[in-house]
Amino acid sequence: MRKIIQNLKYIFLTALLPATISCQQQAEEQAEPNLPNVVLLLGDDHGWDETGYNGHPYLHTPVLDEMAAGGLRLDRFYSASPVCSPTRGSIITGRHPNRYGTFTPGYSIRPEEISIASLMKAAGYATAHYGKWHLGPVKSSSPTNPAAMGFEEYLSHDNFFEMDPPLSRNGAEPVIFEGESSEVLVDEARKFMDKALEQDKPFFVVIWYGSPHEPYSGTEEDLALYADLPEDFGDRMVRLTSNETGAPVERLQREVLQERFAEITAMDRSIGQLRDYLDETGQRDNTLLWYFGDNGTPQEGNATVPFREQKGSIYEGGIRVPAVLEWPARIDQNMISDTHAVSSDVLPTLLDILGSDLPERPIDGISLLPLFETNMDQRPEPIAFWNGRPRNGGEGLEDYIDPELQKGTTPLVKLMNGIATRNFRNYQYPDIREEDFSGPRALLDNQYKLVIHGDTGEDARRELFDIHADPAEENNLMDHHPEIAGKMEEQLRAWQQSVLESLTGADYK
Structure with a gap:
């Protein structure tokens, strides 16, 4: 170069x-020759408590523990949504997913969204995606596949996967890749990084794991690590998908956790393999390696969550996730941060590192670069959450994308309506109605978190928590601080108005 x-x-x-x-x-x-490589890693349903460094009593995560001990440990990091597809959209766009109709799993992104991969590619990066996509089909005809979002190469799946994953390379028919899925993804990513290095280009690689999402499986060696979990641990029945039939089944949680922990350990090991590669190629110092989870622990895995509720909830158990970051060239000593951060911050942070401007449309994330440089101990603006939903379940709304283009092709174990693939949807919103403001929503500032459930108006249920003094969200302070709650609700409502304006397509005009 x-x-x-x-x-x-x-x-x-x-x-x-x-x-x-x-x-x-x-x-x-x-493109500058010293631009850092960037590798983003995302665990699927990996909750805050499920790491050794956060005090889990049984899990083995030596690589994440080492990253947390030597790099930047983000102890108050949040997923933009308590479920997966919306959080993935927030990473790609820096925007809350309700702005473009990615309300929940099964809803695609929109083609007009500006992707971090496109921006990195324009800055001279080689760009690639590996693993779970879940923002629309990955087939070549999809207008929201990884290539349409700026990834030059991809080996991806519409949704989640287990051992021996079926993956589509650049939109082709899916092919089975034999092996432990996390290791498969890292092995393929290394091949792409080799090519980028040969071309003397910095690489931007996104690896979105299929682990530890249910149904669970693991290698014999990884399962053996958890063969002796205590009999009083996970001593209840839980519901999940059967690996044999693809249908729901009830099993003893302890047995399920053995498999879940095996998946997390395998994922952790694959991160170690990636770090070894960066060492071997001399790229470790100048590579920003960032791992976090896409939402909180799901119900069948909930055994040690110290927060309220779990995946699917806007309480801490649904949105607070593990996050660690390494970049030895800029972060040369261990840092532990209590500053609130969120998955929407990825795009603004990377653009700040590049010295590039933000897209000219509402961006919900902020740059965390000052945090890397120890110049930010509080977030300058609050984080808003909104577990949105389509109006009337989408009834009466026109499709944003041709339904034929939204049909998935990559199979998964879990059947839905007897089908092993997944289709997507997105709707047009020609106007804004009062009912559109409803749904679980929250505003988090540096001390307080306002949580609102239900419809708008007096019937909504409101709670206010001092999130640092009460991370388990047990003590509702609404009666003690009505003025604080009222001001926060005004902020939240104004933000929702902005989101709904985006949802109508106003940002694309």
């Missing part, structure tokens, strides 16, 4: 650059 840039400078000094050079070529030529 250094030789290329020197040659370009020479050409520019001796002759004018041809006017026909494309914008994409210009962006690539202007």
Whole structure:
């Protein structure tokens, strides 16, 4: 890359650059040779409590523990949503998922959204996605597949997967990749990184694991690590998907946790394999490696969650997740941060590192770069959460994308209506109605968290928590601080108005 840039400078000094050079070529030529590589890792249904460094009594996560001990440990990191697809949209866009109709699993992103991968590609990065996509089908005809969102290469799945995952390479028919799925993804990602290094380009690689989402499985070696869980641990029946039939089944939680923990340990090991690769290629120091979960622990895995509720809830148990980050060139000592951060912060943070401007539309995340430099101990603006839902379940609304293009192709174990694939939807919103403001919602500032359930108006149920003094959200302070709650509700309502304006498509005009 250094030789290329020197040659370009020479050409520019001796002759004018041809006017026909494309914008994409210009962006690539202007890329700095010392830009950091970026690797984003996302666990599927991996809750805050399920790491050794957060005090889990049985789980083995030595790699994440090492990252937490040597890099930046984000102790108050949140997923933008308590379920997976919306959080993934927030990472890609820096925006709350309700802005573009990705309300819950099964709802796609919209083609007009500006993706962090597209922005990184324009800055000269080689871009690739591996694993769970869940923002629309990954087939080649989908207008919301990873390629449409700026990833030059992808090996991806519409939804989640287990051992021997069926994956689509760049939109082709899915093919079975034999092996432990987390290790499969990292092995394929390393091949892409090799090519990027040969081309002297920085790489932006996104690895979204299928683990530890149910149904669970593991290698014999990983299962053996948890063969002797105490008899009083997980001593209840839980409901999940059968690996044999794809239908719901009830099992003893302790047996389920053995398999779940095995998946987490395998995922952790694959992160270690990735770090070893970065060491071997001399890329470790200048690679920003960021891991976090996409939502809280699901009901069948809930055995040690210290917070209120679990996946699907806007209480802490549904949205507070583990997060660790390494970047030795910029973070050369251990840092533990209690500053509130959220998955929507990824795009603004990376653009700040590049010195690039934010897209000209509402962005809900903020840059965490000052936090890396120990210049931010409080968040300058609150985080808003909204577990939204389509109006009338979508009845009466027009499809945003042709339903044929929203049909999935990659199979998974869990059957839905007897089908092993998943289809997606997204709706047009021509107007804003009062009912659109309903649904579980919350506003989190540096001390308090306002939680509102139900419809709008006096019938809504409101709670206020001092989130640092009461992380389990047990003591409702509404009667003690009505003025604080009232001001926060006004802020939340104004933010919802902005979100709904985006949902009508106003940002694309």
